Amino acid sequence: MDELKSFFAGKKCIIMGGLGFIGSNLARRLVDIGACVTVVDNLIPEYGGNLFNISGIEEKVRVSISDVRDSHSLRHLIEGQDYLFNLAGQTSHLDSMEDPYTDLEINCRAQLSILETCRFYNPGIKIVFASTRQIYGKPDYLPVDEKHLLRPVDVNGINKMAGEQYHILYNNVYGIRACALRLTNTYGPRMRIRDAKQTFVGIWIRFLIEGEPFEVWGGEQLRDFTYVDDAIEAILISAKEDKANGKIFNLGGDRVISLKELAELLVEINGAGKYTIHPFPPDRKKIDIGDYYADFKQIRETLGWNPRVPLREGLNRTLLFYKEHLQGYL
Numbered sequence: 035m036d037e038l039k040s041f042f043a044g045k046k047c048i049i050m051g052g053l054g055f056i057g058s059n060l061a062r063r064l065v066d067i068g069a070c071v072t073v074v075d076n077l078i079p080e081y082g083g084n085l086f087n088i089s090g091i092e093e094k095v096r097v098s099i100s101d102v103r104d105s106h107s108l109r110h111l112i113e114g115q116d117y118l119f120n121l122a123g124q125t126s127h128l129d130s131m132e133d134p135y136t137d138l139e140i141n142c143r144a145q146l147s148i149l150e151t152c153r154f155y156n157p158g159i160k161i162v163f164a165s166t167r168q169i170y171g172k173p174d175y176l177p178v179d180e181k182h183l184l185r186p187v188d189v190n191g192i193n194k195m196a197g198e199q200y201h202i203l204y205n206n207v208y209g210i211r212a213c214a215l216r217l218t219n220t221y222g223p224r225m226r227i228r229d230a231k232q233t234f235v236g237i238w239i240r241f242l243i244e245g246e247p248f249e250v251w252g253g254e255q256l257r258d259f260t261y262v263d264d265a266i267e268a269i270l271i272s273a274k275e276d277k278a279n280g281k282i283f284n285l286g287g288d289r290v291i292s293l294k295e296l297a298e299l300l301v302e303i304n305g306a307g308k309y310t311i312h313p314f315p316p317d318r319k320k321i322d323i324g325d326y327y328a329d330f331k332q333i334r335e336t337l338g339w340n341p342r343v344p345l346r347e348g349l350n351r352t353l354l355f356y357k358e359h360l361q362g363y364l
């Protein structure tokens with residue numbers, strides 16, 4: 035922590051998707067450790083961006099409401115920055131099937147525009163890209179390591195895979211330092227809870243707090259979960275350490291849990307609540323990846339990262355946050 039503080043103090047950091055769940059938590063942390071932070075977000079209402087996410091730090095960050103698909107504004111945003119945290123994305127798997135071109139524009143084409151801008155106007159910048167476990171598709175074996183075949187099951191996975199690989203290519207060919215983290219289910223304060231577009235955990239928490247039963251689809255699927263502070267630690271270490279350049283790392287969680295067990299744990303921590311089990315809706319079933327949990331040995335061995343916040347503790351912190359700030363997220 036102290037090491038990160040002395041490292042990032044005074045550094046110019048730009049966060050694409052910085053009003054979203056992970057981006058805003060990263061912005062808060064970077065402000066905390068003394069970095070000069072610019073957040074870029076287009077605030078499309080169906081995505082996770084929310085101005086409430088930066089409440090309390092609005093005077094300490096520069097906010098640009100703009101779209102990473104607008105390649106002309108990118109030059110002015112990226113020039114002069116030391117670190118670029120590339121978290122802007124269309125995250126809904128189902129939406130990527132219903133509107134594949136928007137997903138293509140944001141998760142693939144705009145990623146190339148960001149990298150081209152760096153190539154021409156800021157080749158000394160360091161980039162961390164938020165990739166996803168979705169690109170593995172249905173696992174052939176568990177836990178899934180980075181050598182696992184990539185076989186995405188939806189349009190979002192294909193575009194995120196391309197976005198990730200562009201970053202590694204620009205690192206290898208042009209020397210623009212970049213690395214990618216394949217995030218698994220990430221949860222915590224400031225995630226979208228209005229609906230299940232970003233994560234089912236969000237809508238479960240909303241219904242729990244509102245005293246309504248929530249729906250569990252299937253229930254037997256195994257998953258791992260990373261608390262957002264742990265994901266941010268991984269992002270910051272990857273930015274700081276040059277041995278991460280050109281690398282791709284899985285993130286993971288402290289335990290593996292079925293969705294039904296997760297529902298039970300949430301009800302227990304909340305002290306009340308009900309859920310019902312339903313079969314997967316057919317459109318979701320077709321793009322579901324079944325059981326997944328990550329092998330994150332590589333990042334542990336290379337960068338010393340480990341998830342530190344146990345699931346129970348992380349869920350408790352998340353519930354407390356939304357009990358206090360529910361109105362900011364409805």
Ligand SMILES: NC(=O)c1ccc[n+]([C@@H]2O[C@H](COP(=O)([O-])OP(=O)(O)OC[C@H]3O[C@@H](n4cnc5c(N)ncnc54)[C@H](O)[C@@H]3O)[C@@H](O)[C@H]2O)c1
Binds near residue numbers: 100124216220221
């Ligand atoms: N949360 C997870 O569990 C998870 C898992 C795997 C990967 N990821 C990746 O991490 C990144 C951040 O995810 P998140 O969970 O914080 O989601 P999020 O939706 O809260 O954040 C993404 C942000 O990007 C913004 N954005 C989208 N398109 C944009 C555009 N064209 N121009 C500018 N801003 C735009 C959105 O408004 C939103 O604020 C995403 O790239 C996502 O694919 C997240």
